Amino acid sequence: MGIAVSDLAVARGGIKVLEGVCFALEPGQALVLRGPNGIGKTTLLRTVAGLQPPVSGRVEMAVDNHVYAGHADGLKATLSVEENLSFWAHVFGNKDVSDALSAFQLTSLADRPAGALSAGQKRRLGLARLLVTGRPLWLLDEPTVSLDSDAVAMFAEVIRAHLSRGGAALMATHIDLGIKEASTLDLAPFRAKAPEPDDFDGVFL
Numbered sequence: 168m169g170i171a172v173s174d175l176a177v178a179r180g181g182i183k184v185l186e187g188v189c190f191a192l193e194p195g196q197a198l199v200l201r202g203p204n205g206i207g208k209t210t211l212l213r214t215v216a217g218l219q220p221p222v223s224g225r226v227e228m229a230v231d232n233h234v235y236a237g238h239a240d241g242l243k244a245t246l247s248v249e250e251n252l253s254f255w256a257h258v259f260g261n262k263d264v265s266d267a268l269s270a271f272q273l274t275s276l277a278d279r280p281a282g283a284l285s286a287g288q289k290r291r292l293g294l295a296r297l298l299v300t301g302r303p304l305w306l307l308d309e310p311t312v313s314l315d316s317d318a319v320a321m322f323a324e325v326i327r328a329h330l331s332r333g334g335a336a337l338m339a340t341h342i343d344l345g346i347k348e349a350s351t352l353d354l355a356p357f358r359a360k361a362p363e364p365d366d367f368d369g370v371f372l
């Protein structure tokens with residue numbers, strides 16, 4: 168099962184930012200959330216991931232089916248690249264990290280402490296964690312930040328392989344990943360309207 172989102176309204180800091188959001192994501196599909204800075208992509212992803220409650224509407228998806236990767240890489244700086252991945256593999260009941268290392272060209276850096284990686288290498292390691300979770304549904308917020316063009320291509324290849332295995336991905340990104348299987352949802356039409364004041368004259372007093 169993927170995700171079914173219906174008539175969803177989400178808020179940040181107590182203010183509604185998006186409303187009436189509807190989409191469905193099936194296994195094997197990717198959906199890219201688009202919209203200008205501040206429209207609410209992160210807020211929507213966090214709500215879908217269950218990290219905050221919706222204002223209204225529904226998010227239907229299977230329990231323990233997804234993994235969320237936000238802006239922070241969530242790495243342990245003193246653990247090596249391999250130890251970081253092994254830690255996360257263990258959390259999700261898995262062991263083998265070799266495929267994740269090679270998918271993001273991290274094998275030659277396996278023994279280096281994560282704190283001594285470049286920004287792009289840290290991001291590659293953060294994304295490699297997705298592969299060791301074994302979870303089918305990936306919720307990704309700006310996954311390509313700090314990646315150079317080779318690493319973006321690497322990431323796009325990982326997404327394609329994930330989709331071909333029946334996985335799914337919902338992601339907010341400003342760049343074109345060149346994934347032809349991916350569709351796009353422009354969030355501009357779902358921007359929440361400013362609330363009508365209850366007391367029109369009162370707002371001027």
Ligand SMILES: Nc1ncnc2c1ncn2[C@@H]1O[C@H](COP(=O)(O)OP(=O)(O)OP(=O)(O)O)[C@@H](O)[C@H]1O
Nearest residue numbers: 179180181184202203204205206207208209210211
């Ligand atoms: N902690 C907060 N308290 C109040 N408002 C916030 C908070 N964090 C974000 N916002 C506001 O909520 C709105 C939605 O923010 P959000 O981070 O979801 O947007 P975004 O589309 O992901 O933006 P970007 O493309 O810049 O990452 C923005 O207008 C932002 O200023």
